[in-house]
Amino acid sequence: MQSSRRCEPRLSLHSSGGHVMTSQTTEIGLFLRRWLAHPLRVGAIMPSSRALARLVARNAVTSPDDTVVELGAGTGTVTRALVEAGLDEGRLVLIELDRDLVAYLRRRFPSATVIEGDASRPYDILPRDSIGKVDTVISGIPALQFPLEKQRQFIGQCFAAMRADGQLLQYTYSLASPLPTAPLKLSGKRLGLAFANVPPAHLWGYTPLEGSGIGEAAAGEAAE
Numbered sequence: 001m002q003s004s005r006r007c008e009p010r011l012s013l014h015s016s017g018g019h020v021m022t023s024q025t026t027e028i029g030l031f032l033r034r035w036l037a038h039p040l041r042v043g044a045i046m047p048s049s050r051a052l053a054r055l056v057a058r059n060a061v062t063s064p065d066d067t068v069v070e071l072g073a074g075t076g077t078v079t080r081a082l083v084e085a086g087l088d089e090g091r092l093v094l095i096e097l098d099r100d101l102v103a104y105l106r107r108r109f110p111s112a113t114v115i116e117g118d119a120s121r122p123y124d125i126l127p128r129d130s131i132g133k134v135d136t137v138i139s140g141i142p143a144l145q146f147p148l149e150k151q152r153q154f155i156g157q158c159f160a161a162m163r164a165d166g167q168l169l170q171y172t173y174s175l176a177s178p179l180p181t182a183p184l185k186l187s188g189k190r191l192g193l194a195f196a197n198v199p200p201a202h203l204w205g206y207t208p209l210e211g212s213g214i215g216e217a218a219a220g221e222a223a224e
């Protein structure tokens with residue numbers, strides 16, 4: 001299923017050695033400072049590796065015109081891989097809670113829409129004209145640690161924002177699915193492992209089970 005959704009890499013930004021080093025040093029320093037300020041919220045001590053970012057991008061980008069929402073974009077490591085994989089930067093919506101990271105993302109991806117807010121409620125904060133048009137939601141927020149009811153609300157909000165064939169991608173250090181598929185009425189598939197990440201990270205893809213009604217509650221509440 002995933003291979004039919006991919007497009008070939010189109011751009012190779014930041015490919016010169018010097019630029020990569022400067023950019024990565026800045027990213028790591030900023031990420032570390034934000035982790036020191038909010039260790040639980042930031043979760044990882046380092047930004048995602050290039051290996052993980054590319055794994056995510058391979059599974060997220062099918063066409064330059066896809067609309068992709070990234071939850072917890074951090075310093076933009078995954079974002080950069082999405083653009084390098086051919087996604088039009090203007091089709092990206094980045095949601096991040098940390099104000100310093102939001103400012104950094106706005107400078108770094110000036111054509112993307114960057115929203116400062118709680119990414120566990122994406123439907124509530126996305127621009128209204130993108131609702132129902134999102135192809136993929138990529139989550140880097142710690143959904144594994146949410147209680148079940150918050151996970152239910154989270155996936156409801158994600159799928160309410162997406163097209164009918166939209167997919168939710170979640171990366172995780174956990175071996176098992178970070179979202180419990182049966183209680184949440186999800187179909188889940190492990191899409192790959194980025195072994196070079198520290199620690200190694202898995203990528204999971206989710207779609208609603210047929211007839212699950214996921215997403216309808218969030219959309220209904222907003223319509224009232």
Ligand SMILES: C[S@@+](CC[C@H](N)C(=O)[O-])C[C@H]1O[C@@H](n2cnc3c(N)ncnc32)[C@H](O)[C@@H]1O
Nearest residue numbers: 042043044047048072073074096097118119140
């Ligand atoms: C594990 S880091 C991933 C950062 C980046 N995507 C990467 O791959 O390097 C998690 C990020 O999610 C952000 N975050 C955590 N909870 C969030 C929430 N509820 N809403 C928005 N951002 C959140 C953190 O500030 C942090 O930047």
